[in-house]
Amino acid sequence: MKFFVDTADVAAIAELNDLGMVDGVTTNPSLILKSGRDILEVTKEICGIVSGPVSAEVVALKADEMIAEGRKLAEIAPNIAVKVPLTWDGLKTCKTLSDDGFMVNVTLCFSANQALLAAKAGATFISPFIGRLDDINLDGLELIQDIRTVYDNYSFKTQILAASIRTANHVSQCALIGADVMTAPPAVIKGLASHVLTDKGLEQFMADWAKTGQKII
Ligand code: G3P
Secondary structure: EEEEEEEEHHHHHHHHHOOOOOOOEEOHHHHHHOOOOOOOHOOOOOOHOOOOEEEOOOOOOHHHHHHHHHHHOOOOOOOEEEEEEEOOHHHHHHHHHHHOOOOEEEEEEHHHHHHHHHHHHHOOOOEHHHHHHHHHHOOOOHHHHHHHHHHHHOOEEEEEHHHHHHHHHHHHHHHHOOEEEEOHHHHHHHOOOOOOOHHHEEEHHHHHHHHHOOOOO
């Protein structure tokens, strides 16, 4: 499973990228706001750090304006994936930009039917939001499983990009289900290294090592 990092925080992206943890980046208008940066500038900087797909989201709501914004975002770098919302105009934009050879990430997906439409419109990525379904007492991981089944049934090439990931359990379950990609905030990715038994075991090893009175260097 590929790891995308869900942030426009350049320092956080660079840190994870240096460790080989970043296969791509996803941003959205809320993350651009959080960064306090200009969208074109910060996206260009991110594309200079990460060689994989970097999603940059359009903000127009009508297809012709979305297409124009998408083309402008795609000019930033060859690894831009234009992100469009899962609306009828977003699907029109997806079809046009995909036919023109651009990567398109269709976002705000909350049903298998929406994912089916995105695949038929030529999406490179579909972004189902797990955490936001869990927030309303639905099962976000069940949606990932349903989309996996639908796409496999018909050999769709659209990659499932599990988004709105909040927990380590979301990550491991997505990997077990077979999501192609997961995107998570830096803190969630770093948190995957934590385990209470790792901490406990290390504490014991350090205590025993101190008793040996030895040094390695
Ligand atoms: O990639 C989508 C993500 O940014 C949404 O996450 O936690 O705001 O639902 P969240």
